[in-house]
Amino acid sequence: MSAVLSSHDALTLADINQLDRVRFVAALGGVFEHSPWVATQAWAERPFASIDHLHRTMIGVVRATSREVRIDFLRMHPELAGKEAQAGTMTDHSTAEQAGLNALTRDELQTLRRLNAEYAAKHGFPFIIAVLKNTRSQIFEALRTRTGRDTDTELDAAIEQISIITRLRLGRLLAH
Template sequence: MTTQDTSRLTLTDVNAMTREEFVAALGGIFEHAAWVAEEAHARLPLADAEALHAAMTDVVRAAPAERVLAFLNGHPELAGSEARAGTMTDDSTGEQKSAGLDSLSAAEVEEMTTLNRAYREAHGFPFILAVRGRDKETVLEELRTRTARPTPAEREEALTQITHITHQRLTRLVK
């Protein structure tokens, strides 16, 4: 007898959800932005999980610039104050832990704090990186490199990284 992963939703389940059920199930895919799920629900039914992710990503991409900036600012800094206070979402906590950001040395915490501050001052939103599959050295190098880039390029890169993050999250939730 085989066991099934009953914690994952099927696309049939998702397509049959009311708006409230959809938001309850998928509202956390995009960090602190249940509005993405609220708006994406109108695009149901969808053919597959990739189409579901594309619909949700399209909602973000179509949002006004002010809403996108607020959305970006809803993301926690890597190894930042939310991580130290234990107030991040479970997804963010697991993602940062997977890259070793929960076990930085005192010197690495200081460098991360300084770099996070410089990045936010330069761009007006936190540094966003899909950290699963990366280590802390790679994360620090990305932060050092990307701080000096032009803000429009960084805004686009942040949205691209969010696409990677949310794809990983959705893949774990919907089969």
């Protein structure tokens, strides 16, 4: 394995298990949006028996933190079709995952922005959903429904959606 990994290198689980902490975080630190601390903490649990084991460990790191840290973690995520998308400043992962939202009509975009604002005002973090696992209508319906929930329930739902998103990301990053 080369000393430096490029973002295009296909890694295997065996490769991941052999990486030192710095290379492990370089390879997997972006799986959880702007949160390389997740990979840093998960590294100590190597070796991983499967991609699912790696993912369970990483999402477990997030779930084991305090409520305040989880909320701060959620705030690191971009709003659906929000300012980051318009400015082109989202991570490569998020850009690819939100690609289907680029084709929203002007009315849909205005509705999404209004619903995002209502959600964030109520819960204190952006609405998070696994866009690749939902249709446009399902996303809008989930946003309306989830805005009405209590924040603790929604905090759990947002972490569950991140679990789905990050498992998909790991699957794309690691060769089977």
